[in-house]
Amino acid sequence: MTATREPSVHGSDALRLMGADIEVPLVSGERRRYVNLDYAASAPALQRVRDAVGDLLDWYSSVHRGAGFKSRASTAAYEGARESIRRFVNARPDDAVIITRNTTDSINLLAGTLPEGTHVVAFAGEHHANLLPWQRCGVRYIAVPETPAEALERLEATLRELPACPDPHLVAVTGASNVTGDIWPIAEMGRIAHDNGARLLVDAAQLAPHAPIDMQRDGIDFLAFSGHKLYAPYGAGALIGERDWLSAGDPFLRGGGAVKVVTIDETVWADLPDRQEAGSPNVVGAVALGVACDTLAEAGMDAIAAEEADLVAYARERLGEVDGFEHYRVWPSDHPRVGLLTFNLGAMPYDLLAAVLSAEHGIGIRHGCFCAHPLMMRLLRVDDAEARRLIDEARAGSHERLPGAARMSLGLGSTRAEVDALADALRAIAADGPQWTYAVNPATDQYEPDPDPRPLPSLPMRLVEHPHAHGESA
Ligand SMILES: Cc1ncc(COP(=O)(O)O)c(C=O)c1O
Numbered sequence: 001m002t003a004t005r006e007p008s009v010h011g012s013d014a015l016r017l018m019g020a021d022i023e024v025p026l027v028s029g030e031r032r033r034y035v036n037l038d039y040a041a042s043a044p045a046l047q048r049v050r051d052a053v054g055d056l057l058d059w060y061s062s063v064h065r066g067a068g069f070k071s072r073a074s075t076a077a078y079e080g081a082r083e084s085i086r087r088f089v090n091a092r093p094d095d096a097v098i099i100t101r102n103t104t105d106s107i108n109l110l111a112g113t114l115p116e117g118t119h120v121v122a123f124a125g126e127h128h129a130n131l132l133p134w135q136r137c138g139v140r141y142i143a144v145p146e147t148p149a150e151a152l153e154r155l156e157a158t159l160r161e162l163p164a165c166p167d168p169h170l171v172a173v174t175g176a177s178n179v180t181g182d183i184w185p186i187a188e189m190g191r192i193a194h195d196n197g198a199r200l201l202v203d204a205a206q207l208a209p210h211a212p213i214d215m216q217r218d219g220i221d222f223l224a225f226s227g228h229k230l231y232a233p234y235g236a237g238a239l240i241g242e243r244d245w246l247s248a249g250d251p252f253l254r255g256g257g258a259v260k261v262v263t264i265d266e267t268v269w270a271d272l273p274d275r276q277e278a279g280s281p282n283v284v285g286a287v288a289l290g291v292a293c294d295t296l297a298e299a300g301m302d303a304i305a306a307e308e309a310d311l312v313a314y315a316r317e318r319l320g321e322v323d324g325f326e327h328y329r330v331w332p333s334d335h336p337r338v339g340l341l342t343f344n345l346g347a348m349p350y351d352l353l354a355a356v357l358s359a360e361h362g363i364g365i366r367h368g369c370f371c372a373h374p375l376m377m378r379l380l381r382v383d384d385a386e387a388r389r390l391i392d393e394a395r396a397g398s399h400e401r402l403p404g405a406a407r408m409s410l411g412l413g414s415t416r417a418e419v420d421a422l423a424d425a426l427r428a429i430a431a432d433g434p435q436w437t438y439a440v441n442p443a444t445d446q447y448e449p450d451p452d453p454r455p456l457p458s459l460p461m462r463l464v465e466h467p468h469a470h471g472e473s474a
Pocket of ligand 1: 040041105125129130174176177206226228260374
């Protein structure tokens with residue numbers, strides 16, 4: 001077995017997370033400390049972020065246009081967040097840092113402001129957030145490459161095939177896959193893009209929380225990421241990048257704050273970043289994101305990445321020992337990846353597996369297609385005829401469950417003990433099957449404990465149970 005150490009940077013006080021010791025009920029009536037292996041979907045808040053938000057709220061007020069002293073303080077905090085984000089990814093001093101809702105919002109914003117006639121090149125294995133916005137533009141999708149070298153070759157070949165015209169070109173690629181965890185060769189892609197007259201957008205939703213990013217060194221022209229995956233779940237994300245494209249046309253959203261002057265016939269739009277931040281900004285979210293960036297930078301993203309690489313290698317080894325564990329990957333197993341593994345366990349339905357892990361073991365993972373249907377179809381060997389059938393069924397209004405898998409994902413505070421807990425649970429499930437009764441809920445087409453005696457926690461807010469969406473997850 002690989003020699004591994006228990007994470008130390010991860011366990012430091014500065015990186016303490018909210019809710020780390022929460023106990024959850026099991027269907028048996030016992031309570032158990034929650035094992036959170038679902039960071040890739042959304043990560044818990046850093047305590048420091050929560051504390052900073054608490055302090056800010058005393059000073060919270062409108063930003064930018066208020067003359068009141070609290071407005072000055074809030075505006076300084078909002079603008080400070082922009083600076084923290086810029087430093088975290090080593091953006092160029094003149095790059096625009098636009099506060100958005102999340103990665104999806106950031107990429108849609110860029111797609112909505114591309115210069116007329118831009119040719120976009122993207123890979124078919126992307127998260128839907130970096131796949132679907134381009135369908136409105138002229139886009140070429142490159143089939144999922146088998147190796148990083150093939151990704152680079154195909155990118156270069158595709159860029160060379162683009163019509164020789166003065167129209168702008170954009171390469172849109174993920175920093176790290178939310179399905180395989182593979183870290184993409186961003187610096188090489190930046191070089192190829194630039195050599196061929198294209199710009200590079202990196203979807204860093206999965207990369208930013210887990211590995212250092214250097215926009216200047218790696219030639220990243222645009223970068224998008226989400227606060228809720230970066231330990232700051234307060235509803236803000238960021239789009240960072242070159243100003244010319246982002247300020248050339250009309251703004252993506254039109255409204256207050258994005259203008260210099262308006263008459264009934266004419267509007268003069270504001271300069272960046274205000275031009276792309278119409279409406280009242282999410283000050284709390286931006287500040288939370290800025291504090292998360294500063295906190296992670298202070299702890300050292302290299303150290304965080306090294307500990308996670310160690311832990312995911314340990315997880316691959318431990319989980320690989322379980323009978324029936326099938327790990328889905330595309331690139332060679334020694335290729336660097338962020339801390340996540342996508343898998344199935346024998347013939348067990350993936351949603352049943354997730355339900356059993358939660359109900360009987362207190363372990364939270366993700367299951368479904370991870371908003372990356374084309375990549376999942378490739379990994380699960382769904383052929384074209386079956387994909388066609390699924391499309392036809394969906395169009396006809398059927399709620400048939402899509403083929404899918406389970407995904408465990410790690411982050412700050414994750415430990416070998418948690419990986420061991422998952423391995424032990426999977427081993428028990430593989431050997432003895434579920435120890436409770438489960439039924440498919442017709443409203444969601446997903447397995448759930450039946451009955452489910454687990455009470456929701458007592459919280460000072462209204463709680464309405466919501467059936468999770470059909471086979472869909474981040
Ligand atoms: C690689 C990747 N890109 C984009 C997104 C979209 O992020 P958000 O839902 O925060 O907009 C996700 C979310 O899971 C992701 O994993």
